[in-house]
Amino acid sequence: MGWSSHDDFITEVTTNGKFWRNDWNKITGAAAYTAGRWYDMSALAGTPIANAWPGTALTYVACDESTGNGTQIFGLRHGGNVSTDTKHVLNVAAVTGVATGVPSVLMLVDMCGYWNGISLNSAVAQTLSGTPSLRYTNGVGVRAYMLPYSGTVGATAHNVNISYTDQDGNTGNTLPVTVACTASAITPHITHSGTAANNYGPFLPLANGDYGIRNVASVTMSASSVGTSPLAALVLARPILTLPLTTVSVGAERDLMNQLPSLPKIPDGACLTWLLFSGAAVAASTNFYGSVDFGWG
Amino acid sequence: MHKTTSPVLGSAANWADGSVGAGIPRYNAYVGTQGEFTALTGSGNFGLYTGPAPASGEDKVIIDVQLQCSTSTMAPSYYMLLDYLGHYGLIDCDSTDQQDQTSTGLTRYTDGAGVQIMPVCTVPQTATATCTVSYTNQAGTSGRTATFFVNAANIGTINCAANATAGAGQRTPFVPLADNDGGVRSIEAVTFNASAGGFLSLVLVKPLLQTIMRESPTISEKTPYRHNAMLPKVQPGACLNYIYTSGQSAVSSVVRGHVTFAWG
Numbered sequence: 001m002g003w004s005s006h007d008d009f010i011t012e013v014t015t016n017g018k019f020w021r022n023d024w025n026k027i028t029g030a031a032a033y034t035a036g037r038w039y040d041m042s043a044l045a046g047t048p049i050a051n052a053w054p055g056t057a058l059t060y061v062a063c064d065e066s067t068g069n070g071t072q073i074f075g076l077r078h079g080g081n082v083s084t085d086t087k088h089v090l091n092v093a094a095v096t097g098v099a100t101g102v103p104s105v106l107m108l109v110d111m112c113g114y115w116n117g118i119s120l121n122s123a124v125a126q127t128l129s130g131t132p133s134l135r136y137t138n139g140v141g142v143r144a145y146m147l148p149y150s151g152t153v154g155a156t157a158h159n160v161n162i163s164y165t166d167q168d169g170n171t172g173n174t175l176p177v178t179v180a181c182t183a184s185a186i187t188p189h190i191t192h193s194g195t196a197a198n199n200y201g202p203f204l205p206l207a208n209g210d211y212g213i214r215n216v217a218s219v220t221m222s223a224s225s226v227g228t229s230p231l232a233a234l235v236l237a238r239p240i241l242t243l244p245l246t247t248v249s250v251g252a253e254r255d256l257m258n259q260l261p262s263l264p265k266i267p268d269g270a271c272l273t274w275l276l277f278s279g280a281a282v283a284a285s286t287n288f289y290g291s292v293d294f295g296w297g
Numbered sequence: 298m299h300k301t302t303s304p305v306l307g308s309a310a311n312w313a314d315g316s317v318g319a320g321i322p323r324y325n326a327y328v329g330t331q332g333e334f335t336a337l338t339g340s341g342n343f344g345l346y347t348g349p350a351p352a353s354g355e356d357k358v359i360i361d362v363q364l365q366c367s368t369s370t371m372a373p374s375y376y377m378l379l380d381y382l383g384h385y386g387l388i389d390c391d392s393t394d395q396q397d398q399t400s401t402g403l404t405r406y407t408d409g410a411g412v413q414i415m416p417v418c419t420v421p422q423t424a425t426a427t428c429t430v431s432y433t434n435q436a437g438t439s440g441r442t443a444t445f446f447v448n449a450a451n452i453g454t455i456n457c458a459a460n461a462t463a464g465a466g467q468r469t470p471f472v473p474l475a476d477n478d479g480g481v482r483s484i485e486a487v488t489f490n491a492s493a494g495g496f497l498s499l500v501l502v503k504p505l506l507q508t509i510m511r512e513s514p515t516i517s518e519k520t521p522y523r524h525n526a527m528l529p530k531v532q533p534g535a536c537l538n539y540i541y542t543s544g545q546s547a548v549s550s551v552v553r554g555h556v557t558f559a560w561g
Contacts, residue, residue, distance in 0.1 A: 023470075289542070
């Protein structure tokens, strides 16, 4: 598993063809973004296609490479299952030609799954069902974030809390601090991220000592946002790597073997997608283009 | 490589096809028969010369690339080296009839895995329209459809937007495929919903490598193995050329450079 030497690596990715390149492109929607916030690019048009968050309300939807969410195959393709070999990211690159697209940060995550249909107009605990079968043992490193995907989020202040099972199997863990969602948040803003008081992002903060999530039992909003049928999805995802974009039209690249020796492992079935941190007010219809190279052995 | 001209982007952040430029390799006029796939094979001065064919059992890879432009209006820019597998030429952007295409099959990357569709303007478009492409994907499934949007464009620009509201500067180099298909084996038909003017060539390409040109006239160099932990493989008969996007709009520049290949 993996490579035992540079010679082994060269043989595997050249002679044995254990290599996959993914070229992706995403374009933001009709509304401009706000500086300092995180956005889930899986919901954007382009290549791969957009994630439309289907599923039965409050029931876990598992996501993987080959089937996506069961309706849209929205994750980056990375060459299929390779076990007993292990797959790793070799390098990533991205660029945008729109000035307001930078500075920004792209974060590659493995979206393990989500619960949709969470009402942002409800101030009572919303029980979530379904047991995630995580690709990461015991949920180690798995984090959660929430974003609206349907309806209109109201302008009334509202906070979020969750009750979750941590990496050790302890249930009933809650967020250690008050986490504020954004009034009138747009799709696909990760609603609790931003520059306002009690904003945290891209992931919800975990309780003292926790470093992963196995499952989430419920979501509770502190108040109704008083919106028009606003629905949100709570996502479980494991961060893989980050890629800063600093300058318009100047591509950003990261070599994960020589430059940043890490070779992030990509498990079979990983549903890879990007999160975007907008350092500036990203204009509507801003194009981001990039590539990811994978190798295995 | 020494390109004496390069297609004008028309707007910053558009993409252009460097093969549609004079110099070395020679200008690619996308010659072909309407309604048919024309395979592209690198030979002589058509496409970057990759050297002699390796012996049976040997693989050829890229070990070094270098690029430089002579004018400040060309940088910063982002280049991609592609293997141009072939094209469906003379796609009539004025016609709203279904334009059926016949194919003889890819001669490289025959299963279509990783192969993309790149719409290149060969006669300028003057209006906006939606284009639907019917194709066979990498799994051999026919009738897959992908939709993209064309706007007014110059010759040599890649006229493809993934969003109906996207205008100049908001284009993508490749057609967004259906439901995350992993590639294209062939195109079956092309249909426009309105008259956009001009002609396109739909080019099937395999992306190999990206290179960043930060400023003029500073040379940009890359050793893929050291800088990207990869050794892009080059198949026999590869027809290599560059596409690019730039932060500048009025770009027609001398672009020079080289690509070094090794095999074993």
